[in-house]
Amino acid sequence: MEDLQSALSGRGLTVSTHPEKGRCLVSIRDFSPGDVIISQEPYASVPNNSSVDVKCDGCFTSSNLKKCSACQAVWYCGSMCQKLEWKLHRLECQALAGLSKNRRKSVTPSIRLMMRLYLKRKLQSEQLACNAHTICDSELRPLGTGLYPVVSIINHSCLPNSVLVFEGNEAVVRAMEPIPKGTEVLISYIETAGSTATRLKALKEQYLFTCTCSRCMKVGLDDDIQESAILEGYRCKDDKCNGFLLRDADDNSFRCQQCGLLRKKEEIDQITSEVKLLSDKASTSLSSGNYPEACAMYKMIEKLQLKLRHSLSVNLMRTRETLLKILMELKYWREALTYCKLTIPVYQRIYPIVHPLLGLQHYTSGKLEWLLGDTEDAIKSFAKAVDILHITHGRNTPFMKDLLIKLEEARAEAAYKLSPYEG
Known part of the structure; x- marks a missing residue:
């Protein structure tokens, strides 16, 4: 323990003990957004x-x-x-x-x-005791699994101040926001795009603890109930209304909290059942590599979800993410761009301003826009990606250098298009 404390002190960190959490990693100096807090090769x-x-x-x-x-x-x-x-x-x-x-x-x-x-x-x-971490590439695609004893000391929060990324199989934790001296370093163990109840369930099942972060402490309060209903609940039956539904007193229907219109539970159950049946078939088609069939089925799922879910629904977002991947496999670039842009408002709602997934979605949008010749739009998307990813991924990584080159090339191309013709 003394050797660990000595090694960490040189990085501006110390290990502390919390009565409920156990060991914690705490800063003993100020960290700025993008600073590397700790990096470690896998054990x-x-x-x-x-x-x-x-x-x-x-x-x-x-x-x-x-x-x-x-x-x-x-x-x-x-x-x-x-x-x-x-x-x-x-x-x-x-x-x-x-x-x-x-x-x-x-x-x-x-x-x-x-x-x-x-x-x-x-x-x-x-x-030693440590949790396994999924090792991902720069675009957060899983590559493998590793054990990182020091990184494993870092506790979870659904509102983390740091992010864990990987460079090869080296784990790198960077600050996403200013971390003053004396602050606990926190990362997220799970995907945070879900209701408080969903997050708490995932953490209990996978990590055997109940999160008490400021976001989870709001469970059951009015704001949390509304957020959960928008993310995972149902929408008003009236297409002109953007309200969300809560279960009515009779338990056989849901009432819109904006216009008061009732929606029968039977109708919701019927559509939910159709979505489940189609999802199983679509997943099988996707797994077998039958992209045209999978694409058609996921579009049918999307159509049903649009009748059932709020426009900011996580369920609808996941379907559109899948369609984006399928359309890119099929090289249907224009349609892929449409779906990419449909997901971004939801990402902006459910993730913090600085989050790698939001940055990567802007990056994907930029690549598609550039490929399609929409250079000005590509520049805007690449710039938004850079604003986020230089903090989460670091400016000097190969991934970021490649993104910055793309941005400069797109700017040069736009400048060339605007320059007067020289005969």
Whole structure:
């Protein structure tokens, strides 16, 4: 513990103990938005490899990969990563090589991570407790799983002041807002785009605690009830009304809180049932790679949800996110842009001003606009993305450098289009 405190003090941090939370990471200096609070290589990590998508076990890259000749189960991008991993992988390799080909295929990333944790503890005679973190790329797509003992000290809040991102498989925690000296560093363990009840349920099931952040303490209050009804509840049946519904006293209907119109529970249950049935079929089509069929089905789901859900509904937003991904796979760029823009107002409502998902949605919008020749719009979207992502991702990362280059190229292209013709 003394070694940990000594190492952290040089970074402006200390470990404190809270009577309800246990260990906490607390700042002993001021941090500004975008500052790196802590970065850490994984104690143990494994990529999410599949038959069609493999990554280097050391750095998670997908380039120039070769299999380990002994176990035929692990991939490396070159000798450097293989040498760095060899002390641990030598033991793992012996265990994997002893399995039949079929049993080797059944070793999931979670099993491999636990195996590596056990072997590393055995090598180093260490005991530690830490949570597993999903390792994501710069666009928050899952790559693998890792154990980060120091990062695991950081507690959760549904209104976090910091964000956890990854550079390769290195965990990097950056401040999203000013963090004064003496403030606890907080990240979010879960997706926060949901009602308070949904978040509390997810945290209880996955992490076995009840969140007491300022956002969750509002559960059951009028503002929270209204927010929950908009995010996950139902809309008024009158298309001209933008009101939200709450269950009526008779328990057989819902009443609009704006115009007072009643909507029968049977009607809502019927549409909900149709959406569920279609969603199961659409998910199967999507999983099998039948994008045209999946696209048609998700559009039918969207149409039903528009009858049922508020325009700022998380459920409707998720359907549109899926349609955006499908349309990009189909290279229907103009329609993809339409769906991307439909999601942004909801993102702005449910996420803080500085949030990586909001920044990445502006980035996607910019890429689509630029591809379609809407250069001026692309510049605006890229600029909005930069305003957010330079804080969450850092200015000097390869991802941000690429985004800044795109922004400058789009500006140069716009300037060229406006310049007088020279014959």
